[in-house]
Amino acid sequence: MAEAAKEGRRARLTRERVVAEAVALADAEGLEALSMRRLAKRLGVEAMSLYNHVSGKEDLLGAMVDAVAGEIRRPSAQGDWKAEMRARAVSAHEVFLRHPWAPMLFVSRVNAGPKMLEWVDATIGCLRAAGFDLAMADHAWNAIDSHIYGFTLQELNFPFAKGEYAAQARAWLPHIPADRLPNLHAMADAVASGRHDGVHDFCFGLELILDGLEALIGARQQTG
Numbered sequence: 014m015a016e017a018a019k020e021g022r023r024a025r026l027t028r029e030r031v032v033a034e035a036v037a038l039a040d041a042e043g044l045e046a047l048s049m050r051r052l053a054k055r056l057g058v059e060a061m062s063l064y065n066h067v068s069g070k071e072d073l074l075g076a077m078v079d080a081v082a083g084e085i086r087r088p089s090a091q092g093d094w095k096a097e098m099r100a101r102a103v104s105a106h107e108v109f110l111r112h113p114w115a116p117m118l119f120v121s122r123v124n125a126g127p128k129m130l131e132w133v134d135a136t137i138g139c140l141r142a143a144g145f146d147l148a149m150a151d152h153a154w155n156a157i158d159s160h161i162y163g164f165t166l167q168e169l170n171f172p173f174a175k176g177e178y179a180a181q182a183r184a185w186l187p188h189i190p191a192d193r194l195p196n197l198h199a200m201a202d203a204v205a206s207g208r209h210d211g212v213h214d215f216c217f218g219l220e221l222i223l224d225g226l227e228a229l230i231g232a233r234q235q236t237g
Contacts, residue, residue: 026058028066032076036112039077044114049073074118079126081115084108087135094143095223101136102161102219109165116165144230153226160218168213178204178211 034055039047049070053060067073086104088097109116118124133154140150173181182205191198204211 026056026062026066028076031056031063031066032073032080035073036077036080039114040112044118047073074122075124075126078115078118078122078124079128081108081112081119082124082126082132083128084111085132087132088139089135090138090142092139094139095227097139098136098157099216099219099223101139102157103216105158105161106165106215109161110169113169116162116169120162144234149230149233156222156226157219160222164213164215164218168215175210175212179207182211 031052035047035052038052038055049060049063052073053063056063063073067076084104085108086101088094088101109119136154137147137150140153141147145153182201186198186201186205189198189201200209203209
């Protein structure tokens with residue numbers, strides 16, 4: 014009976030299920046907790062069973078990245094390009110906050126899964142439809158993504174929670190002399206007193222990039 018149940022678990026095991034469980038494990042405990050042995054235990058199978066669905070740890074990580082890429086909104090070439098790229102960026106930021114292990118894998122490895130490639134292709138298509146040539150589309154896409162990854166990684170690794178900013182500012186004020194560091198002291202005092210919440214806004218930098226790209230493409234179209 015136990016052997017039959019074991020065989021049933023094996024029969025239900027698929028690559029999609031293995032990847033989904035690996036993503037859940039990394040979400041819950043961090044990427045450093047992910048091993049083939051730990052994953053097999055969560056799935057109720059022997060570790061060797063996983064190799065029927067993934068070739069190894071590197072293949073698994075690539076599939077996990079692709080699964081996360083599949084959660085990010087794809088921009089449409091038929092819509093307003095700024096609105097589409099804004100929605101894409103906000104979606105990516107929210108997805109990465111749900112999967113805090115993912116941003117570093119996105120920026121540190123070659124990602125060529127089908128969902129990732131579809132996401133990239135849709136992004137290029139949206140920008141080309143707006144009038145960007147291939148070189149400009151490449152620069153634009155990378156400028157936006159640099160903001161997404163950089164802001165997200167900073168948010169995920171910042172040492173203080175948003176609700177702690179005022180208390181931390183009050184604690185640091187005595188170490189920021191107003192006579193020597195007047196501007197930093199004034200800003201810390203504004204946060205300490207509640208006149209400024211100190212919270213960084215993802216969309217602030219995003220809008221600057223989008224507005225700059227809009228001005229660039231407008232200038233190119235006028236002179237072209």
